[in-house]
Amino acid sequence: MIRFGRVLAAGCVALVMVLAGCTSQRGGDSAGDGTGSGTPAAGPTGQPLLLGYVTQENSSVGSFPETRVAAEAAAAYANADLDGVKGRPVKLVTCATNGSPESSQGCANKLVAQHPVAVIGGIDVGAEAAMDVYKNAGIPYVSGSPQLNGELNSPNSFSLTGGTAAELIGITDYLTSVKKVHSVHALYVDLSGLLSIAINYSKQILNKKGVTDVTLTSEKADAADFAPALSNAAKGNPDAIVVVFQAQACARIVQAASALNIKTPMYLIGSCASPAVAKAANGHTDNLVFASGYLPATDGDKDPAAAAFAKRVPAEQRTSGSEGSFSAVLVVRNLLETLPDPTPAALTTALRATTEYPNVMAHPFTCDGKQINLLPSICNSAVRLLTWNGKGFTDLTGNWVDGRKLLDLVS
Incomplete structure (x- = not known):
């Protein structure tokens, strides 16, 4: 193999x-609307729910600051338009790697120390070195644009699209x-x-x-x-x-x-x-x-999440990678909204139980580990x-x- x-x-x-x-397989339409029905009367005021976020920046092997910009835009949209998570604001804790395994592992340790409910992965070529840190901490790693071995086959990793593969x-x-x-x-x-x-x-x-x-x-x-x-x-x-x-x-x-x-x-x-x-x-x-x-995503898009992405992310930064980060933050937010107790363990269980779950600007996903046997972390392999x-x-x-x-x- x-x-x-x-x-x-x-x-x-x-x-x-x-x-x-x-052979092609036609999937469903994007259904990522954030589950919101308009701007809440007041912003979320409860105890913040922490989400870790890691991506690669200022590196000669690739720099993707637009992915962080999109993740921050998603958190802002969740708080301003969707009342956070049951009245609790979503707070993003970010860390930038330089493409080396050591920096990825360092970011993982830094983020885990903050006790986030999940870590969202942007684009990071050293991510494989960090997977055991997240796994040992019991924190799910969720990516909208996976690239690497660890992201694609780690037991606590959930790839909402299939990335390059x-x-x-x-x-x-x-x-x-x-x-x-x-x-x-x-x-x-x-x-x-x-x-x-x-x-x-x-x-x-x-x-x-x-x-x-x-x-x-x-x-x-x-x-x-x-x-x-x-x-x-x-x-x-x-x-x-x-x-x-x-x-x-x-x-x-x-x-x-x-x-x-x-x-x-x-x-x-x-x-x-x-x-x-x-x-x-x-x-x-x-x-x-x-x-x-x-x-x-385009300005005036009928899909609320896509319209929010186009509104909040500058046109020159609207890439497939930035869409992935925006999407992943909102999907995690939507899942947390359904949980009585939004903990890392509960979120991991919810992710593993998904079946054709509405994605954001992407095909619905199923995180049963069986979509691609070679790469069990992939929850959705459909592309446009x-x-x-x-x-x-x-x-x-x-x-x-x-x-x-x-x-x-x-x-």
Whole structure:
């Protein structure tokens, strides 16, 4: 069995799963309305309910301050519009990591010492080192945009979307089931040993789905110039190019694609679903498709939570990752609202008992540990495919895409 989570931890998320054909499953609509029915007469005044929050900032390996901004916006919205949790204000205690395991573990210890009812995870490449700290403290770790091994298979971790893993298999479902592609080329972040894994497994699965041409091109995340690697990925006029990088590199990649006048459809993972990436293409976005676990939020959105996200989070910070943090805070708030005693243990029990529970801006989730056997912390593997209209992201297909069943082909 491919150890998908280990590849995820290196930032490349099992290229095997990018190129694995799958069957789609349409899920329900986003139902995240916060359960509120208008602004309360007065703000919450009871004893605060603490939620820990951790994400990566000011790091050369990736910085995601927009995720914290969104989490803080969600807490403010919960208190201003939803009366907190039964009259108790939601208080966010934040900690920023630098991408190292040591900093993630340090943040975990700092947050646990505050005795939060849960810890919300943003984006943190060192998160695996922190999982045992949360588990030993009996505190659930809830993420809206998981990336790493520990987040995806720890017993106290609950991933409300499937993150990069689900995005990649969703892309492949669309390519094989809808587009009926015969050639897929991939440009992915260089990781020792990944190329041989991808060749040995992804080609086998793609061949089963009728994809006869698979070309894999790797490049360093901090490459001085992405043009040579991108040109190589575009050779032979493939039906699609799949891009597996984080947002900072994706911006440079789409900029290079624009300069090279590459017209081939390019499919990018959710970490690249950022206005900064789309704008870097210099108006050449017709061939760009982004996978995300979240529906795009717009000003005046009919969904109250989505409208609150659009109102409270600046447009340039409305990314898939920031949606994940906003969503996770509100989902935890909604679950706590249902509990007689909002403790970490009670919340953990409630999470494990969820079945098609209304998500926020995302597909409903079920945290029974059985959605993806390889990655039992994933509660929801459905994604949407998005395009950029010059002002924001828009839904491409109108359907949820769920490729989890295809993972049986690599067992």
